[in-house]
Amino acid sequence: MTKPTPVNARIAGLRDLEPSARLDAVCAAAGLDQSDRALLSGAGALPLATANGMIENVVGKFEMPMGVATNFCVNGKDYLIPMVVEEPSVVAAASYMARIARAGGGFHASADDPVMRAQVQVLGVSDPAAARLRILEHRDELMALANSKDKVLTGLGGGCKDIEVHVFDDTPVGPMVVLHLIVDVRDAMGANTVNTMAELLAPKVETITGGTVRLRILSNLADLRLVRARVELEAAALDTDVLNGADVAQGIVEACALAVIDPYRAATHNKGIMNGIDPVVIATGNDWRAVEAGAHAFAARSGRYTALTRWERTASGGLSGSIELPMALGLVGGATRTHPAAQAALRLLKVKTATELAQLVAAVGLAQNMAALRALATEGIQRGHMALHARNIAITAGATGADIDRVARAIVAAGDITVDHARTILDET
Numbered sequence: 001m002t003k004p005t006p007v008n009a010r011i012a013g014l015r016d017l018e019p020s021a022r023l024d025a026v027c028a029a030a031g032l033d034q035s036d037r038a039l040l041s042g043a044g045a046l047p048l049a050t051a052n053g054m055i056e057n058v059v060g061k062f063e064m065p066m067g068v069a070t071n072f073c074v075n076g077k078d079y080l081i082p083m084v085v086e087e088p089s090v091v092a093a094a095s096y097m098a099r100i101a102r103a104g105g106g107f108h109a110s111a112d113d114p115v116m117r118a119q120v121q122v123l124g125v126s127d128p129a130a131a132r133l134r135i136l137e138h139r140d141e142l143m144a145l146a147n148s149k150d151k152v153l154t155g156l157g158g159g160c161k162d163i164e165v166h167v168f169d170d171t172p173v174g175p176m177v178v179l180h181l182i183v184d185v186r187d188a189m190g191a192n193t194v195n196t197m198a199e200l201l202a203p204k205v206e207t208i209t210g211g212t213v214r215l216r217i218l219s220n221l222a223d224l225r226l227v228r229a230r231v232e233l234e235a236a237a238l239d240t241d242v243l244n245g246a247d248v249a250q251g252i253v254e255a256c257a258l259a260v261i262d263p264y265r266a267a268t269h270n271k272g273i274m275n276g277i278d279p280v281v282i283a284t285g286n287d288w289r290a291v292e293a294g295a296h297a298f299a300a301r302s303g304r305y306t307a308l309t310r311w312e313r314t315a316s317g318g319l320s321g322s323i324e325l326p327m328a329l330g331l332v333g334g335a336t337r338t339h340p341a342a343q344a345a346l347r348l349l350k351v352k353t354a355t356e357l358a359q360l361v362a363a364v365g366l367a368q369n370m371a372a373l374r375a376l377a378t379e380g381i382q383r384g385h386m387a388l389h390a391r392n393i394a395i396t397a398g399a400t401g402a403d404i405d406r407v408a409r410a411i412v413a414a415g416d417i418t419v420d421h422a423r424t425i426l427d428e429t
């Protein structure tokens with residue numbers, strides 16, 4: 001078997017090319033063929049008949065831009081990152097921080113096994129404490145039943161691995177027993193897989209407990225499927241012509257401190273992290289609502305909503321950043337296999353397992369957070385963000401073709417990035 005060519009994620013000057021030439025450069029760097037090139041370009045990427053098979057009452061398709069973040073090195077391997085997002089400056093910011101990080105060895109990531117929970121809610125149990133023990137006495141039998149249907153998953157080494165029972169003595173509807181199925185879903189996101197198992201077990205659970213089963217559904221708080229990424233930099237890596245790297249590092253640490261203690265800041269801080277995570281989740285056809293729900297529930301797990309990242313100074317005066325959060329992503333199942341462009345995005349990423357994809361996504365989230373904190377702690381968000389948003393403003397004002405960049409440059413130079421000003425410039429020419 002021939003070894004796949006390693007990707008070089010450092011494509012200098014990509015931003016200066018036209019989209020078509022950029023795509024050529026990306027495909028060349030990743031060794032993708034013409035059919036993947038066509039899918040990534042968006043042309044005919046999702047046939048209407050396929051879209052019609054994905055959701056209900058389909059009337060058409062809604063297009064979004066796909067960009068590619070450069071410079072990412074995670075666990076010593078380079079990756080080009082497809083990002084589907086409507087917000088300017090996100091792809092640039094991720095690429096920028098990945099460029100800084102790669103000089104120090106890039107990001108280091110690790111992940112738990114791909115284990116999800118499904119909940120089976122049991123009501124009307126007169127002896128919940130004893131019912132819990134009766135369920136645990138039947139643990140092996142319940143696990144065998146759960147694993148009896150999905151031979152593909154068990155054949156791959158996945159399947160139900162454990163059972164937990166949680167008892168809530170006092171709820172608005174009386175005592176409640178909640179069984180958790182702990183399932184290794186391998187390369188699936190796993191919702192359909194674990195839901196099928198939970199529904200299969202329900203009659204048996206009713207017999208064991210004497211209660212009535214109501215909900216049988218996965219939990220999006222995928223706290224057994226955590227992913228982690230970290231980055232470490234010398235302070236000098238953050239030096240610029242006008243900024244001292246040590247001051248920037250200290251500013252990032254101080255910015256993070258507010259997000260750790262204050263939910264008002266934590267919500268925005270975590271939104272910035274999801275700016276990096278969601279676009280990759282979407283590009284690969286994964287369920288971003290599930291990832292969002294898991295991230296925010298995890299951020300609030302102590303009872304107080306907090307930041308998903310931590311930024312600290314190292315002993316040598318450098319900067320270290322880390323992130324940990326649930327990450328339920330699949331390479332199979334859901335839309336990952338039905339959307340042709342999602343398949344092409346996965347080929348661009350060259351990930352072999354859902355766990356590898358999760359690690360990458362965490363690294364992008366960390367990079368995005370670093371970019372936002374770096375900007376916020378120094379010049380503020382508006383200079384870099386608004387300079388890129390200026391092209392949106394120019395389009396809103398009616399600019400087309402070459403006028404978009406011309407008008408954007410003019411409103412940035414004038415320091416008046418408004419639709420009114422863009423219209424004035426358009427009217428003058």
Ligand SMILES: CC(C)(COP(=O)([O-])OP(=O)([O-])OC[C@H]1O[C@@H](n2cnc3c(N)ncnc32)[C@H](O)[C@@H]1OP(=O)([O-])[O-])[C@@H](O)C(=O)NCCC(=O)NCCSC(=O)C[C@@](C)(O)CC(=O)[O-]
Nearest residue numbers: 015089090092093095096268269272371372375381384385
């Ligand atoms: C926007 C930058 C990167 C500009 O920063 P800059 O200093 O003007 O960038 P530069 O021109 O020196 O370029 C540096 C590198 O950035 C990348 N880059 C730079 N420009 C481009 C471009 N046009 N197209 C593609 N890549 C670009 C590119 O990698 C480039 O290196 P190269 O490869 O060229 O050698 C910087 O100001 C930044 O990182 N700002 C933060 C932006 C951000 O966080 N945006 C998210 C939206 S705001 C928000 O929603 C979240 C927030 C902020 O509220 C979260 C929070 O509060 O925590």
Ligand SMILES: NC(=O)C1=CN([C@@H]2O[C@H](COP(=O)(O)OP(=O)(O)OC[C@H]3O[C@@H](n4cnc5c(N)ncnc54)[C@H](OP(=O)(O)O)[C@@H]3O)[C@@H](O)[C@H]2O)C=CC1
Nearest residue numbers: 152153185186187188189190191192193287290332333334
């Ligand atoms: N709360 C939530 O988040 C909910 C989300 N969803 C949706 O569920 C979907 C994801 O469910 P998911 O279970 O991942 O999808 P699927 O059921 O489509 O795919 C999983 C199945 O793929 C097969 N499979 C083949 N190869 C592998 C492999 N390498 N690793 C694992 N499984 C493999 C398995 O069995 P086999 O071949 O026998 O099928 C497995 O059961 C998403 O669309 C999501 O939006 C649904 C309900 C709730």
